[in-house]
Amino acid sequence: MKILHVTDTYAPTVGGIEVLVHGLAARQAAAGHQVTVLTRTAGLTGRDTNGVRVVRDVHARRTLASESDTVHSHVSAISPLALRTAEFAATQEIPVVATVHSMWTGTWPLYRATATVRGWTDLPIQWAAVSEAASDPLRRALAGRSVLVLPNAVDTALWAPASAHPAADGTRTAHGSPGLAAETAPALVPREGGKGGPVTIVSVMRMTGRKRPLPLVSALRRMRAGLPADVDVRAVLVGDGHQLGEVRRRISRWGMQDWVEAPGALEHHEIRALYERADVFAAPATLESFGIAALEARAAGLAVVARAGTGVADFVSDGVEGLLAGSDAQMATQLGQLCTDHALRTRIKRYNAAVAPAYDWSDVLWRTAYAYEAAAQLAAGAHHTVVQGALDLARSRRDRYPAIAAREIEGDPA
The missing domain is CATH 3.40.50.2000 (Glycogen Phosphorylase B;)
Known part of the structure; x- marks a missing residue:
């Protein structure tokens, strides 16, 4: 043809x-x-x-x-x-x-x-x-x-977490469907934040107004203010664009540079390596028609927090593959929830590591x-x-x- x-x-x-x-x-x-x-x-x-x-x-x-x-x-x-x-x-x-x-x-x-x-x-x-x-x-x-x-x-095999090891009788299941209970996933064991390291939040996007990196910085600031002081958190905001300079200035102005970094654009292999050490992916855009970066993170086994009513909801069901927020304030709350609720974070990550999304x-x-x-x-x-x-x-x-x-x-x- x-x-x-x-x-x-x-x-x-x-x-x-x-x-x-x-x-x-x-x-x-x-x-x-x-x-x-x-x-x-x-x-x-x-x-x-x-x-x-x-x-x-x-x-x-x-x-x-x-x-x-x-x-x-x-x-x-x-x-x-x-x-x-x-x-x-x-x-x-x-x-x-x-x-x-x-x-x-x-x-x-x-x-x-x-x-x-x-x-x-x-x-x-x-x-x-x-x-x-x-x-x-x-x-x-x-x-x-x-x-x-x-x-x-996306190539789901390419993004699948290398650190997810199947149980003796389990393999990674292909093509999860929305609404499938996370408890039914095979017992794969990804790296878990909070055990020997901080809970790591990652976002990958173009640093433009449409993708909303600045509201995400604000949400992270609000999240950190609501967390106990002993909760160890790290955030990495990946991407380039005309708002990158302002993102970095706000991180510095608000004293967040000790736990939030914005390294600019990274290659795919660098992002995959970052995902191996990460726990949560944040997708703040409200006009996201699909969300390839969020899908890659979902395929890599990260728990996804995204705005409701966007294309991300096609492959992230609330409470299964991640959490869906109706506002920036709720997104800050949900990010904080995943930082403090070890059981919830682990359950979502294990499901995502075990069940490949139906978007290969x-x-x-x-x-x-x-x-x-x-x-x-x-x-x-x-x-x-x-x-x-x-x-x-x-x-x-x-x-x-x-x-x-x-x-x-x-x-x-x-």
Whole structure:
């Protein structure tokens, strides 16, 4: 199959869409597809180390779309290239999947007006969103059109905790489901904070306003003020961005530098090493459509504290894989609870170490294959309603992907 991924932003820019498109395209290429990425982000062109062709000439969009069997557009808040290419391909009866990677929560009426003007609800486009939280405003914007949930993915084996040793009769269980009692998890034993070291809280994010690193610093300050003096806590805030300087200034101004550090950006292997010594992951963003960093931490066995109503809730159930907060104040309370409640922290960590989340590439690749089939049916004029439950029909496609998903994709996207 000739697959064209269209994304307005791509490497060398770093973000959720860029990581997802790179990983998906590379694994599709490894499965034998001819894969091209079209973007308007400047950078290297040609085939990358994974065999994916990268084109950065926006004027080539119609030619590339016409040569493709499927067009997969990746949409954020503002994505003119992705949307215009999707519109063009749909008018040419080329199967199109348009995945929305952002939260349209407060702006869906604007997108609904745009959809009416641009005719999105009349075009044979299979729409998708990366989480349940992101899908609801998209459905509103599209006046009830079918929307699939097509989540992001991580290599769960790559992120699995090396320090988690199975019991004599236990192995790491694949694909946990929300609501499964943590007590049912196999007895894996991760490193536990408070025994020979501090309880370590980690957050990995872009240091930008949308990700809310400054409210997290405030929440940590509030948390520390409510903890007994003898509770040993460490926090590491990883990431780069224009707010990093202010994060560091507030840590210093509030006298938190003895237990909070902001080292800047780290490589993946450095983050995995940090997770081996950590206990809790904090995700403070309120407009998080999915949360790849939180999923990586969940796969690494950390207890996750995140804001409720975000995409993180798709793989973190309150009290099972972590805790979900309705406010910054509640997040501070929950972080403190995990620092002091050894039994709760250990139970969540053991469950997360024992049960892999259902967001491995071997899961998401067959979901994507199904979305492409649904798009092909729409392009052929079969305007039936496609529902999430029908994904079961494509489960047989999973068999071709596990070996591909297990290999670590080489290098960064071109």
